[in-house]
Amino acid sequence: MTRFDEADALPVEGFGRTDGPEDHTDPGDVAFDDPEAPQPDEVCPGGRAGRRRGARRRSAVLTIAVPSIAVIGVAGAAAATIGPLRAHHHDTTAASSSRTEAAAQAKAQALATSEARDAAQRAARDKARTALQLREAAARKAAAEAPRFVLPISFHSGLSALFGQAGTHWMQLHTGIDFPVPEGTPVHAVTGGTVTTEWNPFYGYMVKLTAPDGTVTWYCHLSSYRVRSGHVKVGDIIAYSGDTGNSTGPHLHFEVHPDGGPAVDPLPWLLARGLDPR
Numbered sequence: 708m709t710r711f712d713e714a715d716a717l718p719v720e721g722f723g724r725t726d727g728p729e730d731h732t733d734p735g736d737v738a739f740d741d742p743e744a745p746q747p748d749e750v751c752p753g754g755r756a757g758r759r760r761g762a763r764r765r766s767a768v769l770t771i772a773v774p775s776i777a778v779i780g781v782a783g784a785a786a787a788t789i790g791p792l793r794a795h796h797h798d799t800t801a802a803s804s805s806r807t808e809a810a811a812q813a814k815a816q817a818l819a820t821s822e823a824r825d826a827a828q829r830a831a832r833d834k835a836r837t838a839l840q841l842r843e844a845a846a847r848k849a850a851a852e853a854p855r856f857v858l859p860i861s862f863h864s865g866l867s868a869l870f871g872q873a874g875t876h877w878m879q880l881h882t883g884i885d886f887p888v889p890e891g892t893p894v895h896a897v898t899g900g901t902v903t904t905e906w907n908p909f910y911g912y913m914v915k916l917t918a919p920d921g922t923v924t925w926y927c928h929l930s931s932y933r934v935r936s937g938h939v940k941v942g943d944i945i946a947y948s949g950d951t952g953n954s955t956g957p958h959l960h961f962e963v964h965p966d967g968g969p970a971v972d973p974l975p976w977l978l979a980r981g982l983d984p985r
């Protein structure tokens with residue numbers, strides 16, 4: 708094996724050499740340069756090990772030889788073939804590196820986008836929660852400030868008759884106040900409560916609305932009813948004004964009966980509740 712150990716070293720020695728006389732003593736070079744000469748494998752008594760070394764050696768010689776004679780012949784063509792392959796490999800490597808970088812950037816961008824989305828969702832939730840709290844607070848405030856009383860007529864100009872006033876067509880002193888409005892004007896519930904309706908020859912079609920505290924308000928000379936019975940909320944339209952019963956013209960006659968008793972002057976009663984019908 709000593710001989711082939713030396714042969715292994717030969718290509719290394721040969722790398723730096725040109726065609727020197729020593730080359731002819733190199734069994735490896737002889738084998739490569741002269742096809743007729745015995746190949747290293749054939750002269751190798753070591754069998755497989757020798758064949759492997761010989762193959763490795765030829766490959767090394769070819770690799771070294773190609774660049775040195777690349778300008779001519781088949782080796783030039785081989786170099787031309789190898790060149791693009793290597794260039795392609797480099798391109799592939801560069802492209803792969805570029806792809807890796809792009810993937811990293813995409814990943815970072817996706818992460819940033821995800822974080823931004825999470826932040827936006829948190830902000831939206833906070834905003835929605837704040838809006839809900841504001842709405843709830845506004846609802847509580849509105850409920851606390853909701854009017855417990857409203858005027859029976861939303862738009863009118865003054866009163867045409869006051870409480871206690873004497874008149875030729877009244878059997879007694881006037882027991883309510885009159886709102887001079889055209890027939891069909893909406894009439895609102897002054898309080899919440901329960902509605903009943905009836906016909907009276909003097910008051911015409913009328914509504915009696917009983918509030919939870921027992922106060923009964925009357926709405927008289929109506930042309931029609933919106934609500935005939937049952938519960939109403941303060942401000943609900945319960946009927947439309949008219950000229951029915953003992954009336955000298957379209958208007959709403961309004962009365963207040965605390966605890967369902969005798970009528971009281973509606974004007975101070977309304978004023979005491981923050982409402983001025985004048």
Ligand SMILES: [Zn+2]
Nearest residue numbers: 883884885960
């Ligand atoms: Zn009246």
